[in-house]
Amino acid sequence: MGKTIIPFGPQHPVLPEPLQLKLVMRDEKVIEAVPAIGYVHRGLEKLAEQKDFMKNIYLVERVCGICSNMHALSYCMAIEEIMGIGIPDRARFLRVIWAELHRIHSHLLWLGLLADSFGFESLFMQVWRSREKIMDIMEATAGHRIFISTNTIGGTHKDLTKEQQKDVLNTVALVWDDMKAVEKVFFNDYTVQHRLKGVGVLPKDVAYELGTVGPMARASGIIFDHRTRGYAAYGELEFEPVVETDGDSLARTKVRLREVYQSINLIREAIGKLPEGEIFTPFKGNPNGEAVIRIEQPRGEVMYYVRANGTKQLDRLRLRTPTFANLPSLLHMLPGSSLADVPVLILTIDPCISCTER
């Protein structure tokens, strides 16, 4: 039988965002995948050059809905590095707490979408119900469910009161219990094993060569987590990167599920060590110089390059997002897989197309 080309996307039930893959098929097997991106390009990098550098905090937050807080964090860190602003200790810990809350909600979203991609509707609802608790606590502490806008250049906008800290701890404890209840399903259930085990294996050396980042790289056995470099307050918290060695879809699920526990532990530790004091360092003037910042988002490493010229407008803002780095590994995994596994494989890289196209 000859080749057939199936257009997968840009509109597909499993894709939350528009990504098109032209799948060259022979029978049920994929022999080649050709990606087409560019459906949600908004020109945000160019817009950032025209706006005031302070307004850009809110602009970069809207690059991506899921990791909005981390985009603002990396942008603020870049400007702080250019201007030489040291931020207060309390602000560094607060940044970690909100960043980890964001990581939990992103991973729970992904776990739900994965369950949905292989048709496990009840598991999907179970996970998203826990995610709602995290969204509520973000709203209660920062004023919004997604765009929490807590980071600013020189520290944070908002503080956590003693009561709010208690609420956060209670909520993450509830999420911990919820995840313990569904953990067995993700790790042992027959259906889940059948759909994930041995699907889309990415060996360690191939993952390294393709420049894979984030949970994808850690599932293939590469110990690579930017938080270990100790930005914000991560240097003062104790944690080990979550690493699996199998490199298949089940390993990626395990890494992300265990990272939820890791984030909860980090939040507990950060609240325990939260120092008293100011949350914001005032500063004057405009940035002049350039900086490169790399931080660990839920999906992997994000890189910000900022060049400023001493005026209010930036010369250049360039960002490279984790999905862009992970797309080559998706194209490596797809050939040889069956059509039924394609939705699962696309989801295991945790694609964020809005990030990638900006």
Next chain:
Amino acid sequence: MFDMIGNIFKNLTSKPATRAYPFKTRKLNDNVRGHISGIDAEACIYCGICDKKCPSDAIKVDKANRTWIIETYRCIVCGECVTVCPKQCINMEKEHMTSSTKQDIIVCKGSPKAPKVETEKVSVNA
């Protein structure tokens, strides 16, 4: 193989996680950023800081005519204007805006001599 069964029985016997939405709504926290409903036109000094700081250029301040205008459909509800306001006179409501077929512009006008407040909603076609 029966790992999910426990969760399912628990869900059957416990209270529903959702609420009967239009009849029962969620209690919102006090610091929720819902929408900006206008300003206290008496207290405002029309300095224009909110105009300058607004990331989406939704606010227009005219000091000569003492008018403060917000295009609610441009506003991204970041709360920057509320933070920078020296008189703390911008009203942030916690309820979210409902959908509508027309774009609303909120105009607040303060009179310099007699502090007369006029808040009116002008609708323009989208």
